[in-house]
Amino acid sequence: MIQISQLKKQYKEAVVLNVESLEIPKGECFGLVGNNGAGKTTLFRIILDLVRATSGQVKINDEDVSKSEAWKAKTGAYLDEHMLLAYLTPDEYFETLRKIYGLSEEDLKQHLEKFTELFNDEVLGKKKYIRDLSKGNLKKVGIAAALMGNPDVVMLDEPFENLDPSSQIRLKKLIIKEKENSKVTFLISSHDLNHVTEICDRIVLLEKGKVIRDLREKAEMMSELEAYFTG
Amino acid sequence: MFFTLIRLQFLKSIRSTSFAKSMLTNVLMGFLVLVLLSYVVGLGVLLKAILNMAAPGEDHIALLNSFLIYFFLAEFLYRYFIQKLPVIELESLLHLPIGKRKIIQMLLFRSFVSPLSIIAILLYLPFAIEEVSGKYGVMGAITWISAITLTSWTIHWFMLWFKQKFEDSLIGLFVIFLALVLGAGSSYMGWFNLGELMKPVFDYSLTSPFPLIGMVVVMVVAYVLCYRFYVSNAYLEDLSEEEDVRFVNQSIGIFSRFGLAGELANLEWKLIIRHKKSRTYLMLAGFFLLYGLIFYRNPAYAADEGSGINWIFIFVGIFITGIFMLQYAQLFLSWNSGNFDFFLSKKQGVESLIRGKYLLFMGVSFVCLLASVPYTFFGWQFLLLHICCFFFNVGILMHLIIYFSLWKPKPMDLNKGAMFNYEGVGAAQFLMILPMFLAPYAVYVPFWLLINEYAGLLALGVFGLLGLLAFKPLSQININRVLANRYEISSSFRQEL
Numbered sequence: 084m085i086q087i088s089q090l091k092k093q094y095k096e097a098v099v100l101n102v103e104s105l106e107i108p109k110g111e112c113f114g115l116v117g118n119n120g121a122g123k124t125t126l127f128r129i130i131l132d133l134v135r136a137t138s139g140q141v142k143i144n145d146e147d148v149s150k151s152e153a154w155k156a157k158t159g160a161y162l163d164e165h166m167l168l169a170y171l172t173p174d175e176y177f178e179t180l181r182k183i184y185g186l187s188e189e190d191l192k193q194h195l196e197k198f199t200e201l202f203n204d205e206v207l208g209k210k211k212y213i214r215d216l217s218k219g220n221l222k223k224v225g226i227a228a229a230l231m232g233n234p235d236v237v238m239l240d241e242p243f244e245n246l247d248p249s250s251q252i253r254l255k256k257l258i259i260k261e262k263e264n265s266k267v268t269f270l271i272s273s274h275d276l277n278h279v280t281e282i283c284d285r286i287v288l289l290e291k292g293k294v295i296r297d298l299r300e301k302a303e304m305m306s307e308l309e310a311y312f313t314g
Numbered sequence: 315m316f317f318t319l320i321r322l323q324f325l326k327s328i329r330s331t332s333f334a335k336s337m338l339t340n341v342l343m344g345f346l347v348l349v350l351l352s353y354v355v356g357l358g359v360l361l362k363a364i365l366n367m368a369a370p371g372e373d374h375i376a377l378l379n380s381f382l383i384y385f386f387l388a389e390f391l392y393r394y395f396i397q398k399l400p401v402i403e404l405e406s407l408l409h410l411p412i413g414k415r416k417i418i419q420m421l422l423f424r425s426f427v428s429p430l431s432i433i434a435i436l437l438y439l440p441f442a443i444e445e446v447s448g449k450y451g452v453m454g455a456i457t458w459i460s461a462i463t464l465t466s467w468t469i470h471w472f473m474l475w476f477k478q479k480f481e482d483s484l485i486g487l488f489v490i491f492l493a494l495v496l497g498a499g500s501s502y503m504g505w506f507n508l509g510e511l512m513k514p515v516f517d518y519s520l521t522s523p524f525p526l527i528g529m530v531v532v533m534v535v536a537y538v539l540c541y542r543f544y545v546s547n548a549y550l551e552d553l554s555e556e557e558d559v560r561f562v563n564q565s566i567g568i569f570s571r572f573g574l575a576g577e578l579a580n581l582e583w584k585l586i587i588r589h590k591k592s593r594t595y596l597m598l599a600g601f602f603l604l605y606g607l608i609f610y611r612n613p614a615y616a617a618d619e620g621s622g623i624n625w626i627f628i629f630v631g632i633f634i635t636g637i638f639m640l641q642y643a644q645l646f647l648s649w650n651s652g653n654f655d656f657f658l659s660k661k662q663g664v665e666s667l668i669r670g671k672y673l674l675f676m677g678v679s680f681v682c683l684l685a686s687v688p689y690t691f692f693g694w695q696f697l698l699l700h701i702c703c704f705f706f707n708v709g710i711l712m713h714l715i716i717y718f719s720l721w722k723p724k725p726m727d728l729n730k731g732a733m734f735n736y737e738g739v740g741a742a743q744f745l746m747i748l749p750m751f752l753a754p755y756a757v758y759v760p761f762w763l764l765i766n767e768y769a770g771l772l773a774l775g776v777f778g779l780l781g782l783l784a785f786k787p788l789s790q791i792n793i794n795r796v797l798a799n800r801y802e803i804s805s806s807f808r809q810e811l
Binding site: 131158166179 | 574577581584585588589652653654655656658659660661662663728800801804805807808
């Protein structure tokens with residue numbers, strides 16, 4: 084699904100990302116962990132072609148992301164609030180996305196029904212612009228937007244941050260369900276080791292831009308990560 | 315404590331990212347302010363001579379006094395547009411154990427330190443020294459100039475209250491409109507002489523200190539009104555938050571016929587309506603529709619050689635039909651600096667965004683063209699002028715401006731007002747004024763000189779139509795430029811906001 088090869092990002096002298104090769108198969112839930120400045124967000128931005136790689140390339144469905152645009156129709160992402168249209172209400176925002184993705188109104192309704200529990204009646208039908216929402220609700224809107232249009236790949240940066248405990252648990256359920264029902268490939272970065280090890284089949288640990296662990300055994304993930312982060 | 319706060323304010327303005335980044339803009343702005351102030355001083359010095367020329371032999375002081383009300387009306391208007399509200403800094407201070415009263419005092423004091431506060435003094439002091447002190451003695455001159463200055467300062471405090479309370483609301487617009495009508499209309503149309511209303515006050519101030527004392531009281535009242543209002547509303551949701559603009563939430567239906575680009579044009583329309591800065595631009599477009607009134611009937615620009623078209627009219631026509639586009643497109647992508655990643659991450663997103671903007675510009679220009687039809691009343695040539703200028707605007711000038719604006723676009727905060735807010739403005743925005751002025755004349759002048767004015771106009775129209783026919787390739791040039799620079803643009807938008 085996603086192939087990364089010889090990827091490097093450099094700001095003047097400082098190398099912030101250096102990934103030799105990384106392959107993410109379809110349907111995998113891929114977790115990305117690492118301390119601040121490890122390059123998680125940069126990696127996501129390069130995959131989404133928001134930042135130019137100094138060298139190397141990223142392919143989604145065998146398309147080089149910097150050369151074509153077709154992959155964008157099947158890739159959903161929520162990294163930060165720059166990806167929202169803050170001057171719309173959530174309803175207007177979803178309606179806009181519906182038109183962009185060419186979905187029917189019924190499709191949109193069905194999609195949003197999946198989020199009823201997560202939204203907890205605080206998002207839809209309110210006369211409030213997105214820019215005035217709380218950080219948690221902002222995140223919920225972004226996540227629901229990222230999952231629109233039946234994407235093959237969904238990338239979420241720190242999805243659990245700013246969410247209340249019930250919402251965190253609901254979000255986990257939702258991700259697992261999407262993964263099983265629609266074979267969506269998830270790329271999730273998180274500082275919350277418990278959540279990320281619970282939902283992800285594979286965890287990659289970044290340090291100063293390099294992949295230093297690639298863990299696939301569920302049983303060992305937690306202990307390995309704990310050992311690393313306690314130093 | 316007071317000085318600590320002042321120092322903080324100073325540091326804030328020095329260290330803000332936009333200050334360092336746009337040093338050039340700031341220097342230019344400072345220069346401009348100095349030039350304008352020196353004009354005011356010059357006018358003040360020449361005031362006596364001007365009055366002498368305009369009305370020889372009359373009592374100049376009495377004449378000036380009867381005109382003062384217009385000065386204050388004008389002051390009211392320019393203060394409404396220029397004066398900034400001081401509440402933006404409130405957020406970072408409110409939670410500290412300083413006391414609201416102190417903070418508000420400081421903010422109000424800061425708002426008072428501004429070139430606007432000395433305009434009245436600069437303008438009337440020379441006249442007071444030269445003329446008034448000769449006739450009514452030094453005391454008379456002092457009380458007179460003080461009364462004027464205090465009136466001006468009263469307007470300052472009143473405006474702080476007025477803008478906070480009514481800005482962006484229909485009442486505010488209505489009052490401004492009323493001020494315009496009163497100022498321009500009343501004496502001109504001969505309904506009543508507004509000047510006579512205020513004249514006795516200033517006449518009396520020449521010989522007695524009572525009007526001065528009265529003005530002190532009025533100013534203190536205005537200050538207290540303003541101060542009380544700010545203290546009692548010193549909550550984030552009352553002052554900093556923008557009120558919701560609910561009355562214009564509709565989409566423009568016709569755009570949805572143009573597919574994805576049309577959808578994004580609709581989005582852009584919502585963006586314009588829901589942000590202060592863009593709304594001001596839209597309002598300006600409305601004001602500029604009246605621009606022709608100044609020029610078309612002005613004897614100074616009366617038709618050369620009977621054709622009814624002065625060369626300066628081209629410029630007026632371009633402005634009337636295209637001012638919104640010309641201004642808005644200068645900051646083409648900066649408007650979307652807060653959500654550029656959204657468009658980047660959608661298939662065809664950037665392309666449709668740009669096409670949508672094109673669509674919107676054409677739509678607004680067309681509405682301006684329709685709204686300018688009444689100028690036909692002054693003569694058919696103005697209809698022709700506007701149609702030709704419209705085509706030139708949407709056919710040629712639009713592409714040109716956008717091309718220039720794509721040179722290093724900068725991020726900006728849309729929730730700040732537009733007047734004297736130079737966020738997002740860089741060297742490119744200054745430079746692009748040149749092609750804006752030159753391009754229409756480059757087409758018009760040769761045909762005008764070789765044949766006649768109408769040939770020049772037709773040439774503008776034909777060039778515009780050709781540009782319109784070549785819309786696809788021309789717009790593709792700009793789209794490709796954005797796509798080629800997308801990384802730089804998106805990272806500059808992300809880092810600075």
